[in-house]
Amino acid sequence: MQQLLQKFWSQTFLPMLSRPRRLQVAALCFRRTDTGCEVLLVTSRDTGRWVIPKGWPMEGKSSAESAAQEAWEEAGVRQGQFDEAPVGRFEYDKRLDNGTAEPLETLVYAIEVEDLRDDFPEAHERKRNWVPPQEAAQMVREPQxxxxxxxxxxS
Known part of the structure; x- marks a missing residue:
């Protein structure tokens, strides 16, 4: 009986309670240097941890264009080359102001930075740092x- 209840709980009831993940888009901003590639990380506004620019899809823009807009607002990337296809994705739970967690799926778009500005919408709220991708991997928290x-x- 206990196994039957566990099976019902895990296969029927629990999936009905689980909310689908909302979609975000992110920009993996990069530049080529003499020693290889560097990616641009920014600090989050709330905790100050290192992240890549990300946000919600925007009406009238493709997902890649929305990611490029987030790169401008959060990191000062004024212009860059990008493809419409994501280079990857990751999932995480966003902590809301009320303490609950919202499950999110984030599509990541690579943007080769051509023009980086020091004066951008969130410049006073964030720090930025260019680092090799492997170092960036050690600085962010999300495993994926x-x-x-x-x-x-x-490429």
């Missing part, structure tokens, strides 16, 4: 994003 950074090799 760590994996994506460790394997990132722009």
């Amino acid at each position: 994003l760590q994996d994506l950074l460790n394997s990132f090799r722009p």
Whole structure:
């Protein structure tokens, strides 16, 4: 009986309670240097931890264009080259102001930075740092994003 109840709980009832993950988009901003590739990390506004620019899809923009807009607002990337296809994805739970967690799926778009500005919408709220992808992987918390950074090799 206990096994039957566990099976019912895990296969029927629990999935009905689980909310689907909301979609976010993110920009994996990078530049090529003489020693290889560097990616741009920014601090989050709330905790100050290292993240990549990300946010919600925007009406009238593709997911890649929305990611590029987030790169401008959060990191000062004014212009860059990007594809419409994501280079990866990661999942995480966003802590809301009321203490609950919202499950999110984030599509990641690589953007090769062509123009970086010091004056951008969130400049007074964030710090930025260029680091090699493997170092960036050690600085972020999300395991799937760590994996994506460790394997990132722009073509």
